[in-house]
Amino acid sequence: MATEAAERLARQHDNPYFARIDFAEKKELAAGGDGAGAAGETSEPEVIYIGRASLVGEDGETFYIYDWRAPVSSLFYDHEPGPASYDTPGGEIAGEMTLKRQFVIRGGRLRHMFDTDETIGDDILQAVLSEKSDTAMKSIVATIQKEQNRIIRDERHRLIVVQGAAGSGKTSAALQRVAYLLYRYRDSLTAEQIVLFSPNPVFKGYISRVLPDLGEANMRQMTFRELIEARLGRRFDAEDLFAQTEDLAATEGTPEGEARARAVRYKGSEHYFETIAAYLDRLKREGVVFRQLRFKGDTIVSAEEMSRQFYVEYGEDSFGDRLAKLRRWLNGRLTAWVDDQLHEPWVEQAAELMEEEDIQRAYVNVRRQGGFHEDAFDDEDKMTELLLRQAAENAIGPLRRAVKGFRFMDAPETYRQLFVSRSLFVSCAPDGRLPEGWEWMAQRVEDKLGRKELDHEDATPLLYLMEALEGFRKVEGEVKHLFVDEAQDYSPFQAAYLRRRFPRARMTVLGDFNQAIYAQAEDSGGFGGWTRLADPADAAVWRLTTSYRSTRPIVELSKRILRPEDAEGIRPFNRDGEEPRLIPCGDRAHLADLAAADVTALLAAGHGTIGVIAKTAHEAGDASALLKERLGEDVPVTLVSGGSANLPKGVSVLPSYLSKGIEFDAVLVWDASAERYGQERHRKLLYTVSTRALHVLHIYYTGELSPYLT
Ligand SMILES: Nc1ncnc2c1ncn2[C@@H]1O[C@H](COP(=O)(O)OP(=O)(O)OP(=O)(O)O)[C@@H](O)[C@H]1O
Incomplete structure (x- = not known):
C-alpha cells in the first residue's frame, strides 16, 4: 500500500495535472422556496484541477486535484466554456464553466499552457x-475526445459495440474504460474480473503499459488461440488463425483453396452455430459417443454400457444430472474392479515396487481409519490390503482422471x-x-481428425460442442466485463461462443469492418454477429469517425483504397505531413535497395519505430533477409512472428496480419503489386497495413501497382 502511494506521488510530482476548469454550480431552489438563492443563479466558481490521480489534503476532504475519472472531470471532456452539466450517482449537476485551461507538465516543469474554447483544444492534440x-x-x-468519453463512461448498456475507423482510438477508449470501471467500482470490481481479448501476442505486449501507467493493475488478456490451446492443444495439432490465413493465401485460386475458403466461411457462420446447437439438443436423446474404460487390454466399462446407462437408465433426468450420475457410476465401477483385482499377481508386484511416499500415505490412511491398536494381526492385514489397493489405484489413476475430466465422452468423435x-x-x-461444399468438408474432417490434426475452422465448433x-464447467461466471478488440476478425460463431463462455459479463466490443481481413468473418459484414448478442434495449452501437493516428x-x-461507400464516414484529424510515396521497383532486389536506403534516412530523421509490412510470413522472412544483407550489423532488423510478444524499437519486419492494432512512425509496405x-x-x-503509419508511408511495388492504389 505504502509503496503504491509513494509510486503514485512520484508520478504526480512529474505530472500533477493536465487541466483546470472553473465551474459555478447552479443553485437549487431550496425546498419551501425561502431561497438560499433563486433558481438559475450560480454559486462562486470553484477551481478544479484534473490529473491522472487525485490529490487530497490531510483532512481527507480538500481536493487539490481530481482524478480524471471523477464525475466532475467529465465537464472537461464533454464541454466548452459556457453552460455545462455532469452526471453524478446522485443526479445531474448543472452550472456554468467559466474557464477551461490545459497544461503540459513534464518532469515537474510547466511546458505549455492554453486556454481553450473547444472541447479539447486542437493545439494540444496536434502536439x-x-x-x-x-x-x-x-x-x-489528457486529450480524451467527447465521443470517446461517452464510450469510456457508459454504465448503462450491457453490450457496447464500437465501430471505429482505423486509428480512431478504439483500443485507447477500451483501455481508459477499463481504468474508469476499476475506479468507479473500486469496492466491487477487480482487474481479474475484466478480460480483454487481444488479436495476437504482439498486440498484448504493445498495450500492456497503459493501465500500470495510470496506476491500475492490468486486466487479464487472452487470445482466442490460447483458449483453444488450453482445451484442445494436447489432443490435437491445432492450426491457428495465422497458419490458416497463410494456407488460404498459398492455395488461393486453386480448387482446393476455394473449397477451403468456403468451408472456413461456413464454419464461422451462425447457420453452423445453430446446427451445432440443434445437434446438442439431439444428443440429449441419442448420439453421444462414449469411450470405453480400458486397462491393459481389458475393458472395464464398455462404451455400450455407458450409453445404455446414460440414455436408458437415467433417461428421465436432465443432461447435467445424467452426467453427474454417470460419473458416480463409473467411479463405482472402477472401485469394484479394483476390489476384484486386489489379489492378482500384477497388483502384488506393483505393491512391492511402490514408492516410499505411497506406503506412507497408506499407513496414514490406516491410522486415520482407526487402525494400529488392539489387534496387531488385523492391522497388518488392513495395511496389506491398503497397499494393494493403493497400487491398483495408482495404476488406474489415468482412468480416474479421465472420468473426472469427462473424457469418457468422445467429443471429437461425436463432432465427426x-x-x-x-x-x-x-x-x-x-x-x-x-x-454448399459439404462433401468436401466431410472428407476434410475425416482426414484431419484421423491424423489428430485440427483445422482452425473446426476448433471453436469442437470446443463449443465439448464444453x-x-x-x-469452464464457464467464467465471475468475469464481469469482457472486452473484445479487433472484433471484426471474429466469426459470428466465435461471438456466440464467447457469449456462452462468459455468461454474466457485460461486453465492450470494438472493431472496424474495413479491417476485416480474415476469411472466417468475411460473410458477416465484418461484424461477426456481435450486435445480435443482446436485447436491443440493453445494447448501444457507437461510432468513432475521426482518425487520430495518421497524418491527413x-x-x-x-x-x-476502400470502396467509396465504406470510406464515406472516415475523417482525418487535421495534422499535416509528407505525402505518402508510391515507389515503383524493377524487382525484389531493387525494392530491397530502395527500402534499405529509406530505412537509413528515416532513422537518421529521428523516426524511432519503422514497420516493414509484407503480406505473408514467408514474404516477411524474405524481406527481413534482404534488408539485413543491405543494412549490416549497425541497424538491427527484427523479424516479428506469430509467437513474438514484444515489439522492439527500430526496424521491425512483419506479416500484414500481425500488424493489427499497432502503429509505427513510418510504415514501408513491402510490394503492393497487383499480383500481391x-x-x-x-x-x-492493404487498408489495414497502410493505416499503421503515424507520420510516413512508403509503398513499394514491383511490376504493376495494386488496382486499389491507382
Ligand atoms: N483522444 C486522443 N488523444 C490522443 N491520442 C489519441 C486519442 N485517440 C486516439 N489517439 C491516438 O491515436 C492512435 C490510434 O489509437 P488506437 O490504437 O486506440 O486506435 P484504434 O481505433 O484502436 O486503431 P486500429 O483500429 O487502427 O487499430 C494511438 O496512437 C492513440 O494514442
Whole structure:
C-alpha cells in the first residue's frame, strides 16, 4: 500500500495535472422556496484541477486535484466554456464553466499552457499526435475526445459495440474504460474480473503499459488461440488463425483453396452455430459417443454400457444430472474392479515396487481409519490390503482422471459424426439443407481428425460442442466485463461462443469492418454477429469517425483504397505531413535497395519505430533477409512472428496480419503489386497495413501497382 502511494506521488510530482476548469454550480431552489438563492443563479466558481490521480489534503476532504475519472472531470471532456452539466450517482449537476485551461507538465516543469474554447483544444492534440511513437501504447487521458468519453463512461448498456475507423482510438477508449470501471467500482470490481481479448501476442505486449501507467493493475488478456490451446492443444495439432490465413493465401485460386475458403466461411457462420446447437439438443436423446474404460487390454466399462446407462437408465433426468450420475457410476465401477483385482499377481508386484511416499500415505490412511491398536494381526492385514489397493489405484489413476475430466465422452468423435451422416446434418441444419461444399468438408474432417490434426475452422465448433457436453464447467461466471478488440476478425460463431463462455459479463466490443481481413468473418459484414448478442434495449452501437493516428495525407490515401461507400464516414484529424510515396521497383532486389536506403534516412530523421509490412510470413522472412544483407550489423532488423510478444524499437519486419492494432512512425509496405494485392479481398488488408503509419508511408511495388492504389 505504502509503496503504491509513494509510486503514485512520484508520478504526480512529474505530472500533477493536465487541466483546470472553473465551474459555478447552479443553485437549487431550496425546498419551501425561502431561497438560499433563486433558481438559475450560480454559486462562486470553484477551481478544479484534473490529473491522472487525485490529490487530497490531510483532512481527507480538500481536493487539490481530481482524478480524471471523477464525475466532475467529465465537464472537461464533454464541454466548452459556457453552460455545462455532469452526471453524478446522485443526479445531474448543472452550472456554468467559466474557464477551461490545459497544461503540459513534464518532469515537474510547466511546458505549455492554453486556454481553450473547444472541447479539447486542437493545439494540444496536434502536439501529442505529432510526437514520435514508442514501442508501447500510451494513455490518452489528457486529450480524451467527447465521443470517446461517452464510450469510456457508459454504465448503462450491457453490450457496447464500437465501430471505429482505423486509428480512431478504439483500443485507447477500451483501455481508459477499463481504468474508469476499476475506479468507479473500486469496492466491487477487480482487474481479474475484466478480460480483454487481444488479436495476437504482439498486440498484448504493445498495450500492456497503459493501465500500470495510470496506476491500475492490468486486466487479464487472452487470445482466442490460447483458449483453444488450453482445451484442445494436447489432443490435437491445432492450426491457428495465422497458419490458416497463410494456407488460404498459398492455395488461393486453386480448387482446393476455394473449397477451403468456403468451408472456413461456413464454419464461422451462425447457420453452423445453430446446427451445432440443434445437434446438442439431439444428443440429449441419442448420439453421444462414449469411450470405453480400458486397462491393459481389458475393458472395464464398455462404451455400450455407458450409453445404455446414460440414455436408458437415467433417461428421465436432465443432461447435467445424467452426467453427474454417470460419473458416480463409473467411479463405482472402477472401485469394484479394483476390489476384484486386489489379489492378482500384477497388483502384488506393483505393491512391492511402490514408492516410499505411497506406503506412507497408506499407513496414514490406516491410522486415520482407526487402525494400529488392539489387534496387531488385523492391522497388518488392513495395511496389506491398503497397499494393494493403493497400487491398483495408482495404476488406474489415468482412468480416474479421465472420468473426472469427462473424457469418457468422445467429443471429437461425436463432432465427426455430424460429417458422417448426411441425414443427421440435414436434420440439425436450421433450414434443413446441406451447405454448399459439404462433401468436401466431410472428407476434410475425416482426414484431419484421423491424423489428430485440427483445422482452425473446426476448433471453436469442437470446443463449443465439448464444453456444452460437459455442461460448460469452464464457464467464467465471475468475469464481469469482457472486452473484445479487433472484433471484426471474429466469426459470428466465435461471438456466440464467447457469449456462452462468459455468461454474466457485460461486453465492450470494438472493431472496424474495413479491417476485416480474415476469411472466417468475411460473410458477416465484418461484424461477426456481435450486435445480435443482446436485447436491443440493453445494447448501444457507437461510432468513432475521426482518425487520430495518421497524418491527413496518409488518411486520405488510405481512404482511396476502400470502396467509396465504406470510406464515406472516415475523417482525418487535421495534422499535416509528407505525402505518402508510391515507389515503383524493377524487382525484389531493387525494392530491397530502395527500402534499405529509406530505412537509413528515416532513422537518421529521428523516426524511432519503422514497420516493414509484407503480406505473408514467408514474404516477411524474405524481406527481413534482404534488408539485413543491405543494412549490416549497425541497424538491427527484427523479424516479428506469430509467437513474438514484444515489439522492439527500430526496424521491425512483419506479416500484414500481425500488424493489427499497432502503429509505427513510418510504415514501408513491402510490394503492393497487383499480383500481391489484386483481388477484392485484399483491399481491406492493404487498408489495414497502410493505416499503421503515424507520420510516413512508403509503398513499394514491383511490376504493376495494386488496382486499389491507382
Ligand atoms: N483522444 C486522443 N488523444 C490522443 N491520442 C489519441 C486519442 N485517440 C486516439 N489517439 C491516438 O491515436 C492512435 C490510434 O489509437 P488506437 O490504437 O486506440 O486506435 P484504434 O481505433 O484502436 O486503431 P486500429 O483500429 O487502427 O487499430 C494511438 O496512437 C492513440 O494514442
